[in-house]
Amino acid sequence: xxxxxxxxxxxxxxxxxxxxxxxxxxxxxxxxxxxxxxxxxxxxxxxxxxxxxxxxxxxxxxxxxxxxxxxxxxxxxxxxxxxxxxxxxxxxxxxxxxxxxxxxxxxxxxxxxxxxxxxxxxxxxxxxxxxxxxxxxxxxxxxxxxxxxxxxxxxxxxxxxxxxxxxxxxxxxxxxxxxxxxxxxxxxxxxxxxxxxxxxxxxxxxxxxxxxxxxxxxxxxxxxxxxxxxxxxxxxxxxxxxxxxxxxxxxxxxxxxxxxxxxxxxxxxxxxxxxxx
Amino acid sequence: xxxxxxxxxxxxxxxxxxxxxxxxxxxxxxxxxxxxxxxxxxxxxxxxxxxxxxxxxxxxxxxxxxxxxxxxxxxxxxxxxxxxxxxxxxxxxxxxxxxxxxxxxxxxxxxxxxxxxxxxxxxxxxxxxxxxxxxxxxxxxxxxxxxxxxxxxxxxxxxxxxxxxxxxxxxxxxxxxxxxxxxxxxxxxxxxxxxxxxxxxxxxxxxxxxxxxxxxxxxxxxxxxxxxxxxxxxxxxxxxxxxxxxxxxxxxxxxxxxxxxxxxxxxxxxxxxxxxxxxxxxxxxxxxxxxxxx
Numbered sequence: 316x317x318x319x320x321x322x323x324x325x326x327x328x329x330x331x332x333x334x335x336x337x338x339x340x341x342x343x344x345x346x347x348x349x350x351x352x353x354x355x356x357x358x359x360x361x362x363x364x365x366x367x368x369x370x371x372x373x374x375x376x377x378x379x380x381x382x383x384x385x386x387x388x389x390x391x392x393x394x395x396x397x398x399x400x401x402x403x404x405x406x407x408x409x410x411x412x413x414x415x416x417x418x419x420x421x422x423x424x425x426x427x428x429x430x431x432x433x434x435x436x437x438x439x440x441x442x443x444x445x446x447x448x449x450x451x452x453x454x455x456x457x458x459x460x461x462x463x464x465x466x467x468x469x470x471x472x473x474x475x476x477x478x479x480x481x482x483x484x485x486x487x488x489x490x491x492x493x494x495x496x497x498x499x500x501x502x503x504x505x506x507x508x509x510x511x512x513x514x515x516x517x518x519x520x521x522x523x524x525x526x527x528x529x530x531x532x533x534x535x536x537x538x539x540x541x542x543x544x545x546x547x548x549x550x551x552x553x554x555x556x557x558x559x560x561x562x563x564x565x566x567x568x569x570x571x572x573x574x575x576x577x578x579x580x581x582x583x584x585x586x587x588x589x590x591x592x
Numbered sequence: 593x594x595x596x597x598x599x600x601x602x603x604x605x606x607x608x609x610x611x612x613x614x615x616x617x618x619x620x621x622x623x624x625x626x627x628x629x630x631x632x633x634x635x636x637x638x639x640x641x642x643x644x645x646x647x648x649x650x651x652x653x654x655x656x657x658x659x660x661x662x663x664x665x666x667x668x669x670x671x672x673x674x675x676x677x678x679x680x681x682x683x684x685x686x687x688x689x690x691x692x693x694x695x696x697x698x699x700x701x702x703x704x705x706x707x708x709x710x711x712x713x714x715x716x717x718x719x720x721x722x723x724x725x726x727x728x729x730x731x732x733x734x735x736x737x738x739x740x741x742x743x744x745x746x747x748x749x750x751x752x753x754x755x756x757x758x759x760x761x762x763x764x765x766x767x768x769x770x771x772x773x774x775x776x777x778x779x780x781x782x783x784x785x786x787x788x789x790x791x792x793x794x795x796x797x798x799x800x801x802x803x804x805x806x807x808x809x810x811x812x813x814x815x816x817x818x819x820x821x822x823x824x825x826x827x828x829x830x831x832x833x834x835x836x837x838x839x840x841x842x843x844x845x846x847x848x849x850x851x852x853x854x855x856x857x858x859x860x861x862x863x864x865x866x867x868x869x870x871x872x873x874x875x876x877x878x879x880x881x882x883x884x885x886x
Binding site: 337341342350358361363413417424431433435437438439440444446464465467524525530542549557561568572575576582 | 702
């Protein structure tokens with residue numbers, strides 16, 4: 316629709332409505348930060364105060380001391396990064412083979428990969444739990460990384476990207492004596508970089524946020540990631556410790572919010588890209 | 593006979609896909625087959641499994657809680673999908689403009705999609721706290737009175753729908769926006785010259801052109817809502833009285849709190865069939881619309 320086809324009053328009304336919706340989307344985060352800096356009496360005061368009379372930064376120290384937050388964060392970084400790297404490497408290798416090489420059974424195997432796109436973690440978790448238990452792998456990083464170490468979506472996206480590279484470039488590299496791995500990582504990859512970065516970002520955010528899988532395969536605090544640790548805060552005490560729970564929640568949510576503000580365009584593009592391609 | 597160099601090239605191909613295929617076999621294919629196998633047994637993890645044929649499946653059909661869970665899942669899924677898609681489309685149409693203010697509004701609405709479910713759920717348990725939550729404070733202040741958002745069995749499921757819409761509507765918005773941007777401008781110019789109103793342009797150009805986007809969102813959102821779990825686990829634990837227990841939460845409880853492994857496996861297989869049905873319906877509809885549009 317063209318701007319000029321819409322009545323000006325209607326346009327002003329629409330803009331006001333949009334601003335209201337955006338406020339509804341943002342207010343809970345502001346309320347979270349405000350609560351996290353209040354004292355307990357202020358959290359339950361009526362009428363409530365919009366802002367804390369005095370910012371209680373000690374809430375953050377208190378919640379940090381009440382659970383192994385350092386471990387949680389380190390675990391989240393280790394798990395999400397490992398998954399992202401293995402998914403990325405395997406997607407490049409298999410994506411190249413499916414796009415650019417010929418070998419018997421290639422198409423059948425590619426269809427199998429597509430079929431795996433339709434098998435979500437919620438279908439796999441009962442059996443994989445028993446499998447990990449058999450090998451004494453529950454409560455380890457391996458239990459949280461290995462089952463996600465390959466991504467059908469990643470292979471699919473990289474295959475699409477590699478298919479778009481002109482054959483002459485590969486031929487020229489072969490004439491120069493480049494081996495397969497050099498062709499993939501030094502010649503093809505720079506041309507498929509937008510696809511790869513979009514996929515890696517998508518993968519990292521997804522597994523950084525994951526709660527379901529670590530809940531199923533871990534019981535030990537020391538290997539659990541941040542979302543699980545923060546969710547546990549609520550189960551530790553009674554209802555009114557909301558200033559501490561919200562302080563924990565800020566630790567969980569803030570890094571993503573900051574990253575989003577800094578790189579909104581890129582992140583939105585990555586999510587659109589990983590979805591529609 | 594194939595030459596030595598051709599065989600070598602085949603081997604390189606296999607070497608490149610082998611690690612991925614092995615992981616798919618162990619962590620995707622085997623679990624599905626193994627879960628199917630387990631679904632024919634009664635097993636509580638402690639005693640030996642007892643073969644039960646299709647007994648676990650018929651127990652599912654007779655289980656009143658399971659029927660309630662199915663209904664909850666259907667309500668949660670359909671309500672969320674309808675609201676996020678209609679809302680996302682409206683937002684996309686209104687916000688599909690250049691300029692700083694529109695970028696800020698888009699960002700504000702999309703942000704929650706990349707925040708974790710745990711973060712969003714905790715945020716809303718606090719916002720909706722019956723006594724001290726901001727929502728009820730405002731409602732009392734304007735004279736509506738407090739609502740028991742998570743404690744009233746008639747309301748709690750709809751509260752979860754609301755939180756899910758709040759979190760995911762920005763995704764539908766950006767996907768629709770990408771769809772809008774791929775519609776050629778000259779379609780609108782021609783219609784405008786012919787004197788078509790804004791509404792007519794929307795109905796006769798925008799909506800049909802967005803057909804594939806709508807289909808894509810319909811399927812992905814349905815599957816996303818079928819898989820809903822975190823929001824239930826953190827906000828309500830399925831309560832009050834099972835009113836917010838949805839499919840994956842039910843399976844999780846059966847497997848990890850009640851240790852009914854065979855029963856949980858049967859429920860997983862039914863779940864898998866539902867996900868497959870939705871996905872295959874999508875392929876079928878894409879095929880049909882591709883042929884129809886050609």
